[in-house]
Amino acid sequence: MPDHHKLGRELDLFDTDPLIGAGLPYWLPDGAAVRHALEEYIREAERRAGYQHVYSPVLGKRELYEISGHWSHYSQDMFPPMDLGAEQVVLRPSLCPHHALIYRSRAHSYRELPLRIAELGGMYRSELSGVLGGLTRVRAIQLNDGHVFCTLDQVADEVRGALELIRRAHDALGVQPVRHRLSLPGSGGKYVADPEMWRRASALLAEVLDSAGVDYEAEEGEAAFYGPKIDVQVADSAGRESTLSTVQVDFHQPEQFDLHYVGADSAKHRPVMVHRAIIGSVERAVAHLIEVHGGAFPAWLSPTQMVVLPISDAESPQAEELARQGLDQGLRVRVVGPEQGSLGARIRDARLVPYQAVIGGREAAAGEVAVRLRDGRRLDPLPAREVLARVRALVDAHSTQLWDSDGQS
Numbered sequence: 001m002p003d004h005h006k007l008g009r010e011l012d013l014f015d016t017d018p019l020i021g022a023g024l025p026y027w028l029p030d031g032a033a034v035r036h037a038l039e040e041y042i043r044e045a046e047r048r049a050g051y052q053h054v055y056s057p058v059l060g061k062r063e064l065y066e067i068s069g070h071w072s073h074y075s076q077d078m079f080p081p082m083d084l085g086a087e088q089v090v091l092r093p094s095l096c097p098h099h100a101l102i103y104r105s106r107a108h109s110y111r112e113l114p115l116r117i118a119e120l121g122g123m124y125r126s127e128l129s130g131v132l133g134g135l136t137r138v139r140a141i142q143l144n145d146g147h148v149f150c151t152l153d154q155v156a157d158e159v160r161g162a163l164e165l166i167r168r169a170h171d172a173l174g175v176q177p178v179r180h181r182l183s184l185p186g187s188g189g190k191y192v193a194d195p196e197m198w199r200r201a202s203a204l205l206a207e208v209l210d211s212a213g214v215d216y217e218a219e220e221g222e223a224a225f226y227g228p229k230i231d232v233q234v235a236d237s238a239g240r241e242s243t244l245s246t247v248q249v250d251f252h253q254p255e256q257f258d259l260h261y262v263g264a265d266s267a268k269h270r271p272v273m274v275h276r277a278i279i280g281s282v283e284r285a286v287a288h289l290i291e292v293h294g295g296a297f298p299a300w301l302s303p304t305q306m307v308v309l310p311i312s313d314a315e316s317p318q319a320e321e322l323a324r325q326g327l328d329q330g331l332r333v334r335v336v337g338p339e340q341g342s343l344g345a346r347i348r349d350a351r352l353v354p355y356q357a358v359i360g361g362r363e364a365a366a367g368e369v370a371v372r373l374r375d376g377r378r379l380d381p382l383p384a385r386e387v388l389a390r391v392r393a394l395v396d397a398h399s400t401q402l403w404d405s406d407g408q409s
């Protein structure tokens, strides 16, 4: 497994500049294309799972984090507050408090629950400069966050649903977790004090894992400060584990923000908050994908999905036409003409591109394309329209297969 740091630069996916600062990478066009495809996948999966998307600002007043508990339990990871007149504002260390306030801004009946909201939003962590590098230790993070506000009876189903979303995403991404971890509190003042709350939340998570037949290891000292969580762990090129996806049960923040819903009995009740991240941060997810695939991403994630290679200048019009049709269908296609070198050299340069569409004199005359797949397979010439339709179908299905030889793609 290659190191994402080195490969990400070689592939022109991301970089950093000392003038922007350590731990603040920027995304180059090819990296941005991967990130965009990933974000679109997540939003679509969430929409299908009943989430509504929101946007919230990356700043909040200091008081917000005093109420949420971040100020007393998490301040070592937060940037110092900024003075703004008589107030202090903070770069947010998480999206949860904003989402709790969005929930609180409107009255809710039990009929609306479970209410699921999600956001791919920015958050900040004041990592020390000594540990910064690549996309895994960053100070500016784009988090795939989601919060489900629900009744106690609904928690188990919501946790199960979140684990299913995570499992499907890992399949589409070609990612294999190394283990599930039930992350419990440890000793010390890092965790909010409420033993009964911890016991109930931990029991709920363990119950879902047991009933789903998922193997897991319980580990103390890995919980969030407000509640226990299920962490889906992956390993990097050096075998170091990190959390890619997470599901958490939280009784604490609904209490802190005095959240409620009106029950069937017309009385006020406290909802439970289920936090979940399908891919955690976009940065960490892309870092892991770079390592897992060595830059040869599944077609739906590839920065360039198809490269069109006219053998000579005579086939350039057909090559341009194929690229135009591909772009019209939403595919990321580019033409690399003979001025860029011999066909062999151009194929080698495009070795990470899933589809290499070669057009020679015979193909041009017949309106066909000779497709080479990234894995070395060479297909018989096919009509240009059929090639694009089959690639589009595999991309739409978020398939990790390069080709469906039955034509049933």
Ligand SMILES: [Zn+2]
Pocket: 094, 095, 096, 145, 146, 147, 275, 276
């Ligand atoms: Zn949260």
